[in-house]
Amino acid sequence: MPYTTKIPNTETHNAVRDTDARHHLHPFTDTQALNRKGARVITRAEGVHVWDSDGNQLIDGMAGLWCVNLGYGRQELINAAHEQMQVLPYYNTFFQSTHSPVTSLAQAIADITPGDLNRIFFANSGSEAIDTIIRMVRHYWTLKGKPYRKLLIARENAYHGSTLGGASLGGMPHMHGQCAPLLPGIHCIRQPYWYGEADGLSEDEFGLIRARELEEKLLEVGPDNVAAFVGEPIQGAGGVIVPPRTYWPEIQRICRKYDVLLVADEVICGFGRTGQWFGSQTFDFQPDIMSMAKGLSSGYMPISAVAVGDRIADTLIESGDDFSHGFTYSGHPVAAAVALENIRILQDERIIESVASDIGPYFQARLRDTLSEHPLCGHIEGTGLIAGLALVKDRKTRTFFDEDVGTLCRDECTNNGLIARACGNRMVLSPPLVISRTEVDEMVDRLRVALDRTYARVGGISAA
Ligand code: PMP
Numbered sequence: 001m002p003y004t005t006k007i008p009n010t011e012t013h014n015a016v017r018d019t020d021a022r023h024h025l026h027p028f029t030d031t032q033a034l035n036r037k038g039a040r041v042i043t044r045a046e047g048v049h050v051w052d053s054d055g056n057q058l059i060d061g062m063a064g065l066w067c068v069n070l071g072y073g074r075q076e077l078i079n080a081a082h083e084q085m086q087v088l089p090y091y092n093t094f095f096q097s098t099h100s101p102v103t104s105l106a107q108a109i110a111d112i113t114p115g116d117l118n119r120i121f122f123a124n125s126g127s128e129a130i131d132t133i134i135r136m137v138r139h140y141w142t143l144k145g146k147p148y149r150k151l152l153i154a155r156e157n158a159y160h161g162s163t164l165g166g167a168s169l170g171g172m173p174h175m176h177g178q179c180a181p182l183l184p185g186i187h188c189i190r191q192p193y194w195y196g197e198a199d200g201l202s203e204d205e206f207g208l209i210r211a212r213e214l215e216e217k218l219l220e221v222g223p224d225n226v227a228a229f230v231g232e233p234i235q236g237a238g239g240v241i242v243p244p245r246t247y248w249p250e251i252q253r254i255c256r257k258y259d260v261l262l263v264a265d266e267v268i269c270g271f272g273r274t275g276q277w278f279g280s281q282t283f284d285f286q287p288d289i290m291s292m293a294k295g296l297s298s299g300y301m302p303i304s305a306v307a308v309g310d311r312i313a314d315t316l317i318e319s320g321d322d323f324s325h326g327f328t329y330s331g332h333p334v335a336a337a338v339a340l341e342n343i344r345i346l347q348d349e350r351i352i353e354s355v356a357s358d359i360g361p362y363f364q365a366r367l368r369d370t371l372s373e374h375p376l377c378g379h380i381e382g383t384g385l386i387a388g389l390a391l392v393k394d395r396k397t398r399t400f401f402d403e404d405v406g407t408l409c410r411d412e413c414t415n416n417g418l419i420a421r422a423c424g425n426r427m428v429l430s431p432p433l434v435i436s437r438t439e440v441d442e443m444v445d446r447l448r449v450a451l452d453r454t455y456a457r458v459g460g461i462s463a464a
Helices: 010-023 031-037 075-087 100-112 126-143 164-169 173-179 203-221 247-257 310-318 333-348 351-357 359-371 405-415 437-457
Strands: 042-046 049-052 057-060 117-123 151-155 186-189 226-231 261-265 289-292 304-309 377-383 386-391 421-423 426-429
Touching (some): 100 117, 100 304, 100 333, 117 126, 117 310, 126 164, 126 226, 126 261, 126 289, 126 304, 126 310, 151 203, 164 173, 203 226, 203 247, 226 247, 247 261, 333 351, 359 386, 405 421, 405 426, 405 437, 426 437
Parallel strands (some): 151 186, 226 261, 261 289
Antiparallel strands (some): 049 057, 117 304, 289 304, 377 386, 386 426, 421 426
């Protein structure tokens, strides 16, 4: 069939699916299994809804891939791209040149980030931002006369992207298996997953114990050999693991004690998801350097950034040498213009304030009121507009299923008009920040029906 970039009509949807099966290799997908049933063709989106080619309207409980913070169809973002395309669709920032979209965006990010994160390096994806940080912190220590400070410490069940650097730093065994040998010099400590791993300890105690594993690891490998500790304020792809409130301040204390740089991977938590601009503000710590992507442009354009604290930035700048790193599209003018407009809307419409004091608490309360007594629900955790729900076989003993109940439940969600995600035995939600109370009600009700149906499929008695 002749290829087209036009939105297909109904007759061409099967052709789209066939072409997909013939030519498209999907990320993070068992392509053989997908091709057996055919990919769902998404045709359009508006607000918090997407439509598929069968005419189904789904609530996008995942804001795409945790990114469409302003929801779909925002004309201002479309206009920003259109206008910038007409003036300057591309120019690089490598060879002594700059342009106003990138400088304005750098200034805006410096203004909204906490502390002294005053200099901004641009890339296109969260993974590239993370790889940038790996290179930048190692280079920083070399410039400081401590080239032996090369090690990075991260956590089990963390997700930091899919490039070799990101996958090595992340704690996802399946990814490690496929890209081995991994990047050397990365060590791992356990995650602060209270519900799944605390074994009777209080949240506060457990948070301190897991944070202190960082100190043990530093002493094991030699603190002087360590460049940085890296963590997501809330682990997103790991299943929305919300750390106890004691965790991050203790991590910060240990990093400061041993002069280890503290890196916050804000790719999911950034731009309002937790009710503040950044997750590190919600969890009360000040990173030395921070990655961001996704919500930076509400996913309308691929763009990511690294916000760099003065200590690191000044050292790089004062070295008088090139930082030999960058991407053709670093600071792309169209992506930057869209991100800038996205930040303006978040500010003007006071959307983050609403996540903190209105729609976020409403969402968290509705989830708990409706689902916490469900026989499949072991525990619900979350803050702002991000939440994770542990699926359990036995609530009393906190026994998890051996079978993949998450995928069952995810499919039941889809069948019932809700896009939710399964991360192992946890269901996660992260809707657009502009979701209304009525839409929250509908989303939670659809999830309840999906849980009922999943429960029936695994042998429980209630079914909707
Ligand atoms: N870090 C975190 C915390 C993420 O959640 C992700 C993506 N889900 C990444 C990095 C990688 O981002 P990208 O997929 O844009 O490369």
